[in-house]
Each structure stands twice: as C-alpha cells, then as structure tokens.
Amino acid sequence: MATHTFCDGVQRRDFLKVGAVSGFGLGLGLPQFLAQADEGRVNPNAKGKSAIFVRLAGGPTHMDTFDLKPEAPDTHRGEFKEIKTNVPGVRFCEHLPKLAKVADKFAILRGVSHTLAAHALGTQYLMTGNRPLPSLRYPSYGAVVSKEIGGTKELPAFVAVPKQGNYPTGFLPVEYGPFETGATPTAGQAMQVRGLALRGITLEDVDRRKDMIAKYDQAFGGFAKEDKILAGMDEFSAKAYQMMRSTKAREAFDLTKESAGITRLFDDQSFSQSCLLATRLVESGVKFVTLNLGGWDTHQDNWNRLKDRNLPELDAGLSGLFTSLEEKGLLESTSVFVTGEFGRTPKINKRTGRDHYPRAMFCLMAGGGMKGGQVIGESDAKGEGPKDRVISPDDVAASFMHSLGIDHTKEYHTPTGRPVMIVRDGTVIPELFS
C-alpha cells in the first residue's frame, strides 16, 4: 500500500493520549494539552508586536463620526459638519478636531457590515472576529494574542482596563484570560492595581511573606515537583512574586512616572488616562490592552450627547494615543483597532436619536504596519450599507491578526476536539498593508 497521511490533522488519538502525557506529567489537563498541541509561532516579519483594542460600547453612529453624509436628505443627515483633516480628501466630524490633525496615523474603514443588531451578539462578533454561534464561545482577540505571543516575566500578557466582559477566553483555557485592573486610572496618580500594587507593604514584606509561605508549604515534599498541578502552582507562584517585586510592572501602572511631554497629550478624563496607561503598558511589555469607552447607545438626543461628552472624550483619548505611540516610537509595532458593535440607523428616529444598525458601521485601524491616512471601503449615499464592496468584521479581524503576525486561518481545537480557525471567514484587507 502506498503511504499516505491522514488528512484529519490532529485526531482523536491526540487528545485521548492526554492520559499518557499526564503519565509523565501527572494530571496535565486537556485544555493545557490542547494548548500545547496548538502552540505556534507568529510571523517574525510582522510589524505589530503588541496591540491595543478600543471598544466603543453601545455602537457609535457612523453617520455622525467618521462617515458623514452632507448630501443626504434631512431625514438622514445629522447636525454636524465635516472638517478637513491633515490628509487631503479625508474629512470627518467637526467635533473631532484633534484627531483631524493626526488623521495620517490611522485608517478609516467605512461600510463595514454585518447583520447582528443586538448588543451582546454584535459585541461577541466584533471582539472575536467570528459570528457568534449558540454552541460555541470564541476567544477574544486578547486571549488569542496572549496564547500566540505570550507575555513577559514581569507583566501579564493581556490587560483589560477596567474590565473585559464575560468569558473572555471562550473555548481557550482561562490562563489566557485578561488581567483586569477593575478601575480606570486617575490623572496624576499611580494606579493601585489589583494584585500588583503593594498597599501598605514594602518589598521586604513581600519577600518575608514569600519565605513564610515556602516554610509552611512542605506537605507534598518532592512530589510537588513530580505532579503537574503542584509544579504548575509553584511556577505561577514564582512568577507572581517576580511581578509583585518588579519596579517595571509597578511603574507601568504609575502615570506620575510619565514625562510631561507625553502627559500633556491627554486630558484628565478617564478614557484619556486609560489611553495613556495603555501606551505605558505596551511600552513595558504587555502584549494586549483592551480599553473601553461607552455611552454610544444614543437612541435619543444623539447630537447633544455626542457633542458634549462622547466625541470630546474620544478625540482627546485617541489623538493622544496615536501621537504618544508615535513619539515613543511604538506606533509601528503596536496594532490599534477601534470599533463598536455596530453602526446606527442612518434614518433619524423620532426621538432625535439613531437606533442599532449593523449593516453599516466604521472601524479605525492604526499601527502595526497598517497604513494610516486612508479611507478603505465606502458606504452608499445615505449611509445605509456598503456601496459596492462589503468589509465584514471577519475581514477586519483577519487584518488585525495579520498585523500581529498571527495566521488567522490557524486552527485551534475546542476541548471537544472540534477544529476551529482563529478567524473562520475573514480575508486580510490588502490596502492596509500596501
């Protein structure tokens, strides 16, 4: 018989074999085994080495931010005017003047489109790059990045400011989950971040506690090195102390350590300060940071809310983010992805608001080798859907992963053994990398 290989890739025997693997390791869990089996390398030539994901929760209107339609009828056109930016031909909302000065640093994706008009589903879609399935939770980008790229010794790979939301690792093991700060930073203060901040204790106290635990943690003797669970706990313990003792880790969260030149790029609002924190974290070796700016669910009183709160906050935070990354020399190596869960109805509702509308939305992409100062895609005359070409959230996700050197078609195996690609249906958007 001619030789052949089975086409099924990782087969059942590989995960039934877990019993055997743990024969040596004693108790290696299935998810860990699968994680090992799937472990891969990122493309070293990719420019992006870390990433910042900005979630605009609630679904920002495209019509009044980055995709204005001055020619649309009154029923659709918003109150805001367009302004010029530092990129000829690229125009967007007048209430984003600071971003207009750095429009060359990011790409605007228009006519991004999908069909899920509920917050939860849209959010799951945009935060994972996969259309949600009832029977499967996909991992968020941060979990994928912390699996594929990993962290440093002193800081967690994946930090969420302040929170990531439910079940961030999807079908991947919890070890790839985010370190949640639980709060946003306050201007001019060191952030007392959970687990890392030494509240009322000194480094000596940390060492003393460490020694003390070691003294009383002798119950398993030499077996602690043999047993996978126990050995794993010891390993994490060593790493935890490394982080707690690390000046670098603490200073990453200490905004007072930032130079005046960078600090003044941001205002004192919590989103702006979170953006500042994100740049410091990336600078210190964190691979993935999630930020959150909510309040976009403007079913009523759309323009006042945008003008008075959301747009100024977004403008200050994002412009600061792009500029400071550039000044620190990090923009090239940091992929930034800004998105809501959907756009909003082009037609204005009776409450001077706009409702959920997934058929047309915008995303912003920057850094990580992605070309800024361009508009990709286009929505139709009234902003009701893509004009010709449809950009799907999957395509944006594929591009995001691509910028980080992660092959989005790589397959993971769910704990039930089902093969699933990182982004199942996406195609990398060529203009971003041209």
Add this chain to the structure above:
Amino acid sequence: MKPFSCLIVVAAFICGSTLADGLKPAEQRFGGKTEDAESPSFRRHVVPLASKLGCSGRECHGSFQGRGDFQLSLFGYDFAKDHKAITADKEHRIRVNLDTPEESLFLQKPMKQVKHKGGEIYEEGSWEHNVMLKWIQEGAKLDVEETGAFDRLEVFPKEFVAKKVGDKMQLKVVAHWADGTVEDVTSFTRFDTNDESVAVVNELGEVEIKGKGDSHVVAFYDNGVLPMPVMLPVSQQVGSKYPKVKASTPIDKAIAAKLQKVGIIPSEVCTDQEFLRRVTLDVTGTLPTADEVKSFLASKDKNKRQKTVNELLSRPAYAAWWTTKLNDFQGNSPAQMRVNQYARKVNPSRDWYNWVYRRVSENRPYDEIIEGIVMGTSRSKPDQSYKEFVNEMASYFRRDNPVDFSKREDMPWFWARRNLRQPEEKAMAFAYSFLGVRIQCAQCHKHPFDQWTQSDFNSFKAFFEPIVYTGNGKGSDPDFSPKTLQMELEKEAGYNRKDPKQNKNRLLRPVADKRLAKGEPIPWQEVYIKTANKKKYTPAQIAKIKKRNPNFNARVITPKVLGGETMDVKYPDPRTPLVKWLRAEENPYFARAFVNRVWAHYFGRGLVEPADDLNLANPPTNAGVMAHLADGFVKSGFDMKWVHREILNSDAYQRSWKVNDTNQHDDKNFSRYVIRRLPAEVAADAIRQATGSEERVKELASNMEMRMIGATSIGGYRGNNNYMLGIFGKPARENNCDCERTVDPTLLQTLFTRNDPEMLSQLSAKGGWIDELARRYKIKNGNNGIDRKKLGQYRAKLVTTRKQLANLKADLPAKPGDSTDAAAQKKYKSQLTAYKQREQSLIRKAGYYQKKMAELTPKKPEPGQRAELPEDVEYLISETFLRTVSRYPSNKEMELARADLAKSKNVVEGMQELLLALLNTKEFMVNH
C-alpha cells in the same frame, strides 16, 4: 444468522464466493489481474477504502468545500451523496468514464497520472487500484439497498497483553452483515490508537507496543466502531506474582482485577485527616471546620468514615454543591435566559437552581428530576387558560407570601434558553445534558468516533421540533390574550405607542415590577408543545418555499431515539416517549452518564473521559466499575445518594496521593488519589470560612445564601462579573461541555491569593477571625488598624500639592534685565518673596501630608523586638492550621510559627500573616 439468500443483485458477489473466500485477505481477493479479482461493492469496499486512504478526510475531499470541485462526505457514510459526487459529473463525464474505465479521473488522480494535489495514493495494478477499477468496469453502481444493513464488527485477538516494548500483533477485522455475509475487512478498516505512548497501529492493522500502560486500539468500518484493549503491564507483579490487596467492595474488586492485570499496586488508604478534608470538600464543597477535624480525629469509632459520609450527604451544603454541579450539566446559564421582558427581579436561573435544590435535598430519584426538566411546560395544567397561567406566574413572584416556584411539578426553563431556539440546538443540549453524548458532529457528517450518522441526528432532532418558546401563548381567550394584557400594561404605564419621545422599556419596567410585587398579572413568555402537525405541501408549494428558504425541509421525519427504535409517536407530547426511553433499564446512556460524572467529580477523571463523551471508541477504563454503578443506580430507583455512598465508601476513593513505583504514572486506573485544585466556588467559600469569625463559620454551614457553592454565585441576565470566580474557572454553562468548568491553576489565581485587595481585605475584615482576635487581645490589629480612606485622602492631597509645586516653577519671576531700574527691582523682589512664601507653604503642606501618612502606616518592628506571646499561643497556631489545611501543625511547624509570631509587631498581626501564608500554600488550594 439469517438463512442465505441469493435473490438480489449482489447474488453474484455473495454466492460466487464461499464464506471462506470472504475471509481471505483483500490482497488475495482483489490483487493480481483485474479480471480475476472479485467484484467489489461500493458500500463495502469502495467507500471504506476511499476513507481509509484519506480521500474523504477533512483536509482532502471530505472538507466542506471539497477539493478540486470534488467533495466526498466526511468520514464517508453518505453513500448516495458520495456516489453522486463520484459518478454524476454530468458536464464532463470524465470522473467516472464507463466507456473507458481506465481513463476515469477517479482512478488517474490518485495514481497521479494527472495532476493531483493530494499526491500519489496508490499504484497502478495494486489491489486498491483493482477495487476501484473493477467497480467502474462493472457499472459503478450504488448498492446500499443490496448490501443491506451492517450488523457488527469483530476483532481478533480480543485483547493484546504484551510482554515488552516493541511487541507486535496483527489484527484481523471481520464484518458481519445482517444478511449473513461475513467478510475479512482488515484492509478496508481505519485504525486508530487511543494512546500513542502505549501502542500505535498502522494502516495494515499491525499493533506495536510503545510503552507501559493500557489503552485501546480502535477499528472503524462502515458503521462499526470496535475498541480492542492493548496493554503492557507496568511492573513484573502481575497474575500470581501480584501481592494480596484487600478489596471488599464491588468497586474495589473490579479495580483490583484491572490493576492486577496491568501490574499496578495501589497506594495505601489515606489518613483520617486527609479523608475528612477530602470527603468534606468533595461532597459538600466545604472545608471541614476546626472543630469537625478535632472531633473526627478524636473519635475511636471504627465506622466513623462511613458515618461521616452519611452525615455529609444529609447536609444542606451537599444539596447546594451538587445542585450547582447538576446545573452545570443541565446548562443553567443565566445569561441565556430572560423569561420576562419587563420585570427585572425575575431570575429564571435562580428558579431553576431552587427547583433542583429542593429535590436534591429531598433526595428525589434522579430520573424524576430529569423528567420534571424535560417535560417542563409553562402552563402547569394542560387546560390552563392564559389568564390562569399569568395569574399563576404572578403568584410566584409577588412580594407577600409568594408561592414557592420550586414546588412546581416541572421546571420549564431548560427550553427557555436563547441558545436553544432551534430543534438541533435542543437535540444537542439534550444529548449532552442527559446522555453524556456529543452528537454535534453528526449534525453535518458521520460522527468520526461513533455510530451516529446524519440521518440518526435528524431522526433524533424530530423529537424536539414541536417544543416552542414564545410570548404568544396558545389558545388565547379573546378577552384575555397576551395582547390585551400587554395593552393593559402599556395603558397603566401611560405609554402611547404614537409618542416618539417615550421610551417604552423605561416606562413599562417599573409598572411591571410594581404589578409583579402586588401579584398582578404581566405578560410572560412560555414553553409549550406545538400540536399542529407539519403541513403537507404540494411539490409546487415546496419549490416556492425553497426559493425563499433553501434549508426548508418538507419531509416529516419520524423521531428515533439514539441507537434505538423509531418511536410511534401517538402521544400528544413527543417528550413523553423520550423520557420513557431515558429511564428504561436498557437505556445505554442515561444512568451511565450520571454515574460517570459523579465518578469524574470524585476522581478528577471519569471512567469514560472526557466524562461527557460516551462513545463507542472511548470505552470506560474499568468496565466492571461502570456496569456495577450504572446497573446499581437503575436498580436503586435512581437514588443519587446510593451512587455517592458506593463510591465514597470504597478504598479506591480513599487512596492516598502518595505514590509507589508502580502507580506514579497511573491516572486512569484509580490506584491513587489524583491531586486537584479546588473549584472556583469552593475556593471562594474556603477562604471565607478560613478567615471567618467563629460565629461566621457556623452561619456558613447552615445558611446557603451566604455560600458561593449555592445560588449566590449564579449571576443574572448580564452574566456573572465576580472576578475571583471568573479567574478560577466558574463555567458559563453555554457550550454543552463539562470542560467549561476548569480547575487548572493559572498565574492570575496566584496573584489573587497572594496580593489582591479583595483577598487581603477578607483577612482583616470586620466579622473575620483576625478581627475577633484583635478584640480578644485588645490590640489594634496591624494592617487592620490603618484608616485606608484617610491614607488615600492624604496621598491624593500630597499628589496635588506636588503637582502645584511643579506648576509653580513656571511662575518663577524673571529677574529684570536692567539692574538700575529700581521700580522693576522692587517689583521683582516682592514677586520673589511671594513666590518663596508660596513655595515654602506648599513644601510645608507636603511635609505635613507625608507625616500624616507615615503616622497612619504601621511601623516596622525594631530589630530584635519581640511580640509578647499570649499563653494560648499554641492553641492559636493550631487553630490556624485546622482552619486552613484541616490538620494540626507538626512539632516543627509549631516551632516555626512561634518564632514567626515572636518576630511580629504584635500577636494579631503575626496571626494575620500566618493565616495569609497558610491560605497561600498548595496544601490549602488543592484537594489531596
């Protein structure tokens, strides 16, 4: 065996060869000259061979897109579809060329005579080539009807016990067909090993031993899946050389039999202190209290372990923890349910929990509980009107004297989940929850490791099609329908549908809440059974509907249980026969799924592992134990506590974690206790109990509302945002997989227990044990003494002052250029003075804040300073150990702790540090 029949088209095939011929190897039957070869069958030879050769694999033509415009069914079982794909390329007629069979692409591609991305699969003139070629020469016929049903597989030998690494064994696989045909199908069989470190098997069916241990090699042919045990004993101590090991219970006997075969000697039975901690954590999700440890260790009663098991099973914490476990399996997912659109206090997940809790605490039979869930229907009586229904619902949620929802006969929310809208989703969830079977593969293709086909899936799915969950209840009374009730609610809320300024939800929610509190009706969504049969359509109508909905299927499929008979559904509710099938003695899954999950809980590994993956290729590692527990469970009348007792009283459960030379690598034959991290809720409760005041400890034992192992941790519609439970792996219950609950250790968990404010504040919190000690010893508790709020305020002020200082520098007055300009000089001097004053004042301020902060921060003890130890210091140290690691400290530990306490500023602070240290030991965080 049925009498031979040669009436059908395959007559030539069957009658032309004797039984003995069929038992010859394939090379002999199909090799050599094509004209001398046997006539191959599409079903019996062509498809299995294509599957075995990898053609229908996932990355080749079995992928959903196919390859090179040619798609085969994945794992090859859809014969009609595959036949069509191979023969019916009408445009080209070249894949199978009946006129010149040799020129068929179907043959040329795998021999790479034309370009083939998959490379060369077989050579010209090989027996494989002959099978394919001759099948085309004879007309490339589909013969599923003619071959009839497949009966079973047989593999020889029945098991393989090897002597050394490298030992080999050739397998022979024989297929039995319903028509009596018996055939050697070794060459058409796909082989797989369940553990490559024990044995591998090649495509010829040759097994080679790779290492010590035991596993299975599995043969796949047609719909047959047959695992064959293979093993290489771990030690020389097998058979008569095996030492005498006491085995008194049926479980221990079955385990001893297996261990004797594989040469594994079990660990000793664990100590009393290990037993009490282990069993209390496992059964009740709770740490034993210090007092419990003391009295258990002191007891001289020979039956104290057995008595403890019985006593634990009667505690509310047993019911709470096992309800949580059952809810995991049942998929009680709070984020997937919202049974009332407006009323915000309704939490169906909680109702579900309480309903199960009542029954677990009363130890109602398991089948009865599952019946209540499966048969869940919102209206409690078949003839209940909509009005009666909404009134009944209101009675459960009114503020005064509400009717207990958990007393309802059934629990309808299983079917109310948003991720269970489609019948296939219901079928998968049902199979997962109650059968421990993963049928999702068969939704799209033949299950790769089991017998399930797509048609099995569809027949099973048919049971679930009539189960509906909507807001438009059936049989509405025109005077009181969901619509009239909705209008009534809107009217009361002053909601005007035409007024665009109004926000409907914002107006209706408070009104609904108010009505609910008063016990007045509000609209509800409900679960019910759609009685109308599927309409019969004319072909023209079907074509029209298909245009709109390509997935439309007009065929009425008769429901069929998995692996069983077609159900003649005369019942109005298709769930009735389904439940009858579940609890039938011969049901192959229902009882096994439950006992296997209980086993997995107590051993960290199921008899079948993964515990929710009962399939033919994945047999239990100890069939005797499985049979004993499953049969006994059915015979006991599905008494859950019988299963618990049977396991907990076995030596197998009570083995030590300490290993010997033969069992150090064993994690599937239950010869030792496998160490595991505490589950999320258990860890959270354990920390709370270990740090709680004596009174709190008592409360925790009786009041389940205070416990994470119970309903408190469920969360609501927006999910569960508890950070600790999240990082410790509490499941979302959304994925139809037991693996959603994880007990893997991670870095974030360690950071949490070492240094998270949530953790640290528990240690020193009011109502805690340390706080209690501080009061007893009248010592202002070390860290607890810090007024953190004030400290924070001073810190903020300090930061502001420093900022002001920095800003002030910008105001430093400039020296006038002209030194002769007296006015300018004077102005400069006064400005400078003002500046200096301001600077000094800010510096003073900063100094003041620093001083205040220093006062609030506890001072380090002077070197050599010793805390005065109270007389009962040994008692305190013992308590700390008993509270955390559930044992007395050793003499050495007592000395170490005394020394540590003496070094601390005062005894309370020292105790707090000792407690924190013990909570961070592995010994605390694992069950062992």
